[in-house]
Amino acid sequence: MDKFNKFIYLDNAATTKTAPEVVNAMIPFFSENYGNASSIYRLGTESKRAIMQSREIIAKSLNGDPAEIYFTAGGTESDNWALVAAAELSEAKGGHIITSKIEHHGVLHTCEYLEKRGYDVTYVDVDEKGIINLADLKKAIRKDTILISVMFANNEIGTIQPIKEIGELAKENGILFHTDAVQAYGHLAIDVKELNIDLLSASGHKLNGPKGIGFLYIRKGVKIRSFIHGGAQERSRRAGTENVPGIVGLGVAAKLAFSQLEQRAAKVQKLRDYLIEQIEKEIPYCQLNGDREKRLPNNVNFSFRFIEGESLLIMLDMKGICASSGSACTSGSLEPSHVLLAIGLPHEIAHGSLRLTLSEDNTMEEIDETVVAVKEAVGKLRQMSPLYEDFIKN
Template sequence: MNKLIYLDNAATTKTAQEAVDAMLPYFTEYYGNASSIYSLGAESKKAMTEAREEIAGSIGASAQEIYFTAGGSESDNWALVATAEAYESKGKHIITSKIEHHAILHTCEYLEKRGFSITYIDVDENGVLKLDELKKAIRPDTILISVMFANNEIGTIQPIKEIGEIAREHGILFHTDAVQAYGHVQTRVDELPIDMMSASGHKINGPKGIGFLYIRKGVKIRSFVHGGAQERSRRAGTENIPGIVGLAAAVKKNFANMEERNRKETELRDYLIERIEKEIPYCRLNGHRTDRLPNNVNFSFQFIEGESLLIMLDMKGICASSGSACTSGSLDPSHVLLAIGLPHEIAHGSLRMTLSEENTKEEIDFVADELKGIVERLRSMSPLYEDFIKKEEKKHVQ
C-alpha cells in the first residue's frame, strides 16, 4: 500500500478543513483585538462569544463556565495549582491516580515540593480506578480529586459518575482531564458531577495551541495567568481568536456525527483487535476490553522492543506510537502499563494504535498483515524468544 496510514490520533489529529476555513479570515480580515472598542475588535469579540457558546453547548455548560487556554496541559496545571492555592487554608491534600497524564503527575510533583500531600490511587489490571481505595484515601484536609476521564495510552474509560459522586458526598472538588475523552464519548457536565474539566483542540481535528477549562459556576479557584482582564480576569493574555474559532468549528463538526463516527471506529477497532489476538501469539490487549475509547488499540508483544516495532512500521508507512507522545523520547517503560501490573520487559514491547473515521478496513488489514510479519521478524532475532520456544518444545515432548 503506497500511502501513509495514520494511526496516532491520540497524539494529534489532522485539522479539519472546516476548522481551517473558519480560522483564515481571523488572520488577515478580522484581526482586531477582542478587547478593543472599535468595530474591527468587536468582530473578534463576537466570534469568540459565539465559539464559547458552541463549545459550552457540547458539554451542557453555560458559556460563562468555559475558559480558553493554550491546551490540555495548561488546563490541567490551572485546575490543580489554582485550586491548591485557593483552598490551602482548608487543606493541602489532593488525590489522583497512578495512570494520569504527565501534565497532572508532574504538576502534583510540583505541589508536593510546595508542601501539599498527594495520594496516588491504584488501578486494576484493566486500568480502572479502585473506588474502594479512593474512598479510604479521603481525609478531612482533602481539597481536590483529579482523575482522567479516559486514559491516553490504553483507552480505558473511568467511572466518572461514581468518582464525582464520592467527591460531592465529601464536599471535595472534582477535576477530570478529558483531553482524550472529549469529542469521543459524552462528557456532559449537566449529567455528571464534574466541577472542572480540561479539553484540547488538536485531539478532535481542531488546531493546536488552543483548549479550554470548564469551571463550574461557584467554584472559586484563582487566576492562572496574571495581566489583563481577559477570560473574566482569570486568564490574562490577548485571546487566540483564530484558534478559538477553529476549535468551535471542529467541535461543531465533531459532535454532529459523533455517534456514527464512534460506530465506525469501534467496528474497525474490534476488527483489528480480533485479527491481532488470533494471528499473533504471546500478545496482550491493554486496557478494558469494552469500556475503552472507540478508536484505541493497545497491545504488548512479548520478546520485542516497542521502539524497533515502531521503526519498522514507519518503514511501511504506518504511524503509531508506544504510548504518550509527551514521553516518546523516554527509554523508561510506560508508567500506565506498569500500573496495570505489566512487568518491565513486557511493557517495553507495547504498541498504541489510535484510529480515525478516515481509516478503512483495507488499511486495517494491511496494518494487521504487516504487524504480523514484523513481530515474527523481530522475534526471530531475539535470543529470549528462542530460549522460550525451546523450553515450550521440551514441555510438549515430556
C-alpha cells in the same frame, strides 16, 4: 508523504488532522478579521463575537454555561491551572490531593510540583484493566482532602473511568473534582452537571481542531484564582491576547464532533474491534491492554512479548504506518510506560507495547494492511531475540 507507497495514520491520540471546515473558518481571522478582541472598534468586536460563539458551542456540548468556559493554550495548561489554582483555593481546608497512578504527565508532574510546595498527594492504584477502584478512592479521602483529579479516559490504553461515581463521591464529601478529558472530549458524550464535574480540561488538536488551543471548564461557584496574570482577558482569569483563530477553530471542531458523535463512534469502534480481533488471531503471545469494553472507541493498545516497542515503530514507519508506543509527551524516554507498569505489566513486556489510535478516515483495507505489517515486524524482531529463541526451545 510521497516517499511512501502508502500512508496509514494510526496515532490520533497524539494528534489529529485539522478538519478542512476548521481551517476554512480560521483563515479570515488571520488576514481579514484580525482585530484584537479587547478593542472597542468593529474589527475588534467581530473577534469578540467569534470568541463568544465558540464559547457557546463548547458550553452546549458539555451541558454547561458559556461563562464556565475559559480558553487556554491546550490540555496541559488547563491541567496545571486546575490543579494549582484549586489547591490554592482550598489551602484553609487542608492540603491533600487524590489522583490516580495512570494520569497524564500534565497532571502527575503538576502534583509533584505541588508536593514540593508542601501539599500531600495520594496516588490511587488501578486494576489490571486500568480502572480505578472506587473503594480505594473512598478510603483515600481524608478530612483535609481538597481535590480529586482523575482522567476521563486514559491516553495510552483507552480505559474509561467511572466518572459519574467519582463525581458523586467528591460531591458527597465537599471535595472539588477535576477530570482531564483531553482524550474523551469530542469522542464521548459528557454532561458536566450529570457527572458532578467541577473542573474539566480539553484540547483542540485531539478532535480535528488546531494545536495551541484548549479550554478549562470551571463550574460556577468555584472561585479559583488566575493562572496567568496581566490583562483582563477571559474575565480576568487568564491574561493575554486571545488566540482568536484557534478559538474559532476549536469551536468549529467541537460543533463537527458533537453533531456526528454517535455515528463517528460507531464507525471507529467497528474498526477498532476488527483490529483487536485480527491481531489476537494472527500474532501469538500478545496481550490487549486496557478494558475490552470500557475503552475509547478508537483506542487499541497491545503488548507483544519478546520484542522492543521502539524497533517495532521504526519498522512500521518504514512501511508508511504511523503508530506509537504510548503517550507522545514521553516520546524518547527509555523508561517503560508508567501506565503499563501501573496495570501490572513487567518491564520487559511493557517495553514491547504498541498503541494504534484510529479515526473515521481509516478503512478496513488499512486495518488489514496494518495487521500484516505488525505481524511481519513482530516476527522479524522475535527472530532476532535470544529470549524468544530460549522460550521456543523450552
